[in-house]
Amino acid sequence: MTRIQKKNTTTILEAALDVFSIYGFRGSTVDQIAQAAGMSKPNLLYYFPTKDAIYTALLNGLLENWLNPLYDMDANGDPRTEILSYVHRKLDMAQSFPRESRLFANEIIQGAPRILDLLTGELKTLVDDKATIVRLWAEQGKIARIDPYHLFFSIWALTQHYADFDTQVKAVIGDTAHDPFPQAREHLDHMFTSMLKP
Amino acid sequence: MTRIQKKNTTTILEAALDVFSIYGFRGSTVDQIAQAAGMSKPNLLYYFPTKDAIYTALLNGLLENWLNPLYDMDANGDPRTEILSYVHRKLDMAQSFPRESRLFANEIIQGAPRILDLLTGELKTLVDDKATIVRLWAEQGKIARIDPYHLFFSIWALTQHYADFDTQVKAVIGDTAHDPFPQAREHLDHMFTSMLKP
DNA sequence: GTCTATAGACGGATAGAC
DNA sequence: GTCTATCCGTCTATAGAC
Numbered sequence: 035m036t037r038i039q040k041k042n043t044t045t046i047l048e049a050a051l052d053v054f055s056i057y058g059f060r061g062s063t064v065d066q067i068a069q070a071a072g073m074s075k076p077n078l079l080y081y082f083p084t085k086d087a088i089y090t091a092l093l094n095g096l097l098e099n100w101l102n103p104l105y106d107m108d109a110n111g112d113p114r115t116e117i118l119s120y121v122h123r124k125l126d127m128a129q130s131f132p133r134e135s136r137l138f139a140n141e142i143i144q145g146a147p148r149i150l151d152l153l154t155g156e157l158k159t160l161v162d163d164k165a166t167i168v169r170l171w172a173e174q175g176k177i178a179r180i181d182p183y184h185l186f187f188s189i190w191a192l193t194q195h196y197a198d199f200d201t202q203v204k205a206v207i208g209d210t211a212h213d214p215f216p217q218a219r220e221h222l223d224h225m226f227t228s229m230l231k232p
Numbered sequence: 233m234t235r236i237q238k239k240n241t242t243t244i245l246e247a248a249l250d251v252f253s254i255y256g257f258r259g260s261t262v263d264q265i266a267q268a269a270g271m272s273k274p275n276l277l278y279y280f281p282t283k284d285a286i287y288t289a290l291l292n293g294l295l296e297n298w299l300n301p302l303y304d305m306d307a308n309g310d311p312r313t314e315i316l317s318y319v320h321r322k323l324d325m326a327q328s329f330p331r332e333s334r335l336f337a338n339e340i341i342q343g344a345p346r347i348l349d350l351l352t353g354e355l356k357t358l359v360d361d362k363a364t365i366v367r368l369w370a371e372q373g374k375i376a377r378i379d380p381y382h383l384f385f386s387i388w389a390l391t392q393h394y395a396d397f398d399t400q401v402k403a404v405i406g407d408t409a410h411d412p413f414p415q416a417r418e419h420l421d422h423m424f425t426s427m428l429k430p
Numbered sequence: 431g432t433c434t435a436t437a438g439a440c441g442g443a444t445a446g447a448c
Numbered sequence: 449g450t451c452t453a454t455c456c457g458t459c460t461a462t463a464g465a466c
Contacts, residue, residue, distance in 0.1 A: 038449080056342050060259030064442060077450050079443065136341050139396070143334050143341075144254050146399045153403035161404050178426075183405055184412075184419035191393035192386060198337070199389070201344045205351035206359050207381055214382075221382035228376075228426040236431080262460065275432050277461065 043081055046071050047095065050088045055133040058140040059089050059148075093141070093148060096134050101157065103127070104186075107164050113171040114230055117185075121222055124193035129215050135197035161186055177230045192222060241279055243269050245293065248286045253331040256338040257287050257346075291339070291346060294332050299355065301325070302384075305362050311369040312428055315383075319420055322391035327413050333395035359384055375428045390420060 035043075049071035053062045064085050068078040082088045103123040107116050128135055146153055165182035172179045196203060196218055203214055233241075247269035251260045262283050266276040280286045301321040305314050326333055336347075344351055363380035370377045394401060394416055401412055 042449090058256055058259050058338075061256050061342075062258075063440085065440090074451065075442085076444080076452085080449065083443090085442065139337070139341055140256075142397050142400050143337055144259075146403070150399070150403065153400055154407075157400075158404050158406070178422070180422065181415055181419050184416060186404075187393060187397075187401060187416075188390060188419070188423065191389045191397070195385060195389035199340050199385075201348070202340050202351055202355075203385060205344070205348065206356050206384075208356070217379055218382055218385075221379050221386070224376070224378065225386065225423070225427045228429065229423045231426065240431090261458085263458090272433065273460085274434085274462080278431065281461090283460070 039081070042071075042073070045073075046078055046081055046088065047092055050092050051133050051137065054089060054092065055136040055140065058144060059085075060144075064088075090148065092137070096137070097149070097152065100127075100134065100138065101160060104160055104164060107167070109167045109170075113168075113176045114227070117168075117177075117189075117230060118223065118226060121189055121193065121226055122219070124189055125196070125215065125219055125222060128193045128195075128197035132197035132200060135194050139194065139198045175232050178232050180229065189226075192225070237279070240269075240271070243271075244276055244279055244286065245290055248290050249331050249335065252287060252290065253334040253338065256342060257283075258342075262286075288346065290335070294335070295347070295350065298325075298332065298336065299358060302358055302362060305365070307365045307368075311366075311374045312425070315366075315375075315387075315428060316421065316424060319387055319391065319424055320417070322387055323394065323413065323417055323420060326391045326393075326395035330395035330398060333392050337392065337396045373430050376430050378427065387424075390423070 046067065050062075050067050052070050053066045056062075057066075062085075064075055064078065067088065068075045071078060082091065103120055106123075107120050141147075141149060142153075161183065164186070168177075168180070168182035168185060171177050172182075196214065204211075207214060244265065248260075248265050250268050251264045254260075255264075260283075262276065263273055265286065266273045269276060276286075280289065301318055304321075305318050339345075339347060340351075359381065362384070366375075366378070366380035366383060369375050370380075394412065402409075405412055
């Protein structure tokens with residue numbers, strides 16, 4: 035792959051992330067993406083054969099990074115530290131990669147037609163694995179007896195909310211307000227610290 | 233308005249909720265809605281002049297009910313009871329009205345183009361009002377010192393997650409698993425009870 | 431009130447010149 | 449590799465018969 039190919043491919047995927055993360059797959063148009071990428075529609079379709087191919091390439095490219103923080107949760111670490119670190123990493127990702135978060139949110143709200151296999155496969159396996167660890171920690175009295183699955187749902191919901199519902203968060207705290215993330219971090223720290231106490 | 237007009241109007245709005253809640257405004261087509269309503273496209277457009285009119289009518293009709301639980305939070309009630317009741321009502325709504333939840337989720341993810349005024353107006357005023365109450369409760373030592381805004385964000389995120397990300401929740405706990413809501417309720421009870429302790 | 435037919439704009443994708 | 453021009457299907461919305 036030449037330099038120019040690599041450059042254009044990444045430019046397209048970057049533009050596609052902008053558009054798809056807002057309007058979802060069906061609500062987005064190739065024209066929008068082409069314009070955001072600063073190129074003509076046929077030129078864009080020279081690099082990706084179809085709209086579907088752009089979306090799929092984007093999704094697959096992002097999935098790996100998306101699951102990494104959970105993979106890194108360590109059964110041999112300190113339970114509270116491990117869980118709080120996971121919360122922090124997820125919150126950092128919501129702050130640094132809000133478009134990616136919204137892309138997945140759109141995809142899942144619409145029934146996850148393109149990643150359902152991943153959800154019931156790799157993700158479920160991963161969560162089952164980590165749930166076993168959390169359950170063990172609870173049985174050893176290191177943390178409170180919590181449903182591990184709903185613990186993970188809580189972490190996802192709370193952290194991704196600041197990316198996905200960003201518009202609402204900003205509307206409610208006011209335009210003049212400071213960046214909500216520092217306070218969100220404190221809030222989540224308090225929340226998980228208190229709920230994990232045995 | 234005749235009986236047949238009333239019947240068809242509600243049928244259309246019901247069908248529109250089905251479609252818009254999944255695909256968002258731009259991703260939905262009038263044809264889809266007409267088919268879901270069991271009528272022809274021109275017939276549907278006899279009742280609503282445009283696709284936009286259907287969407288707007290739907291949103292406005294749902295907004296009132298959506299904010300009611302928060303209006304009902306009572307400054308004179310017991311703090312923990314009031315907050316937990318609000319959590320329960322929001323979770324009940326996620327269970328009973330998942331399509332409504334997804335409709336708002338779609339709208340907000342896309343930047344809330346049609347309800348931004350409401351978010352910065354009525355919703356912000358309402359939340360500001362209730363935040364004052366929560367802050368007062370904290371100052372009186374009745375609950376822990378919590379950022380009231382992020383408390384509300386947490387409640388919204390956690391409850392609506394079970395409606396909006398329903399597909400993911402079911403994929404992770406498994407198809408054979410029971411209804412997740414009873415366990416979600418227990419989990420949220422534990423979560424908020426422990427975090428509110430002064 | 432409901433239908434068939436269709437106008438007119440927009441969408442994804444391709445042909446072919448450069 | 450990039451462009452203009454264009455095909456063809458789908459979309460919103462309307463015309464007009466019944």
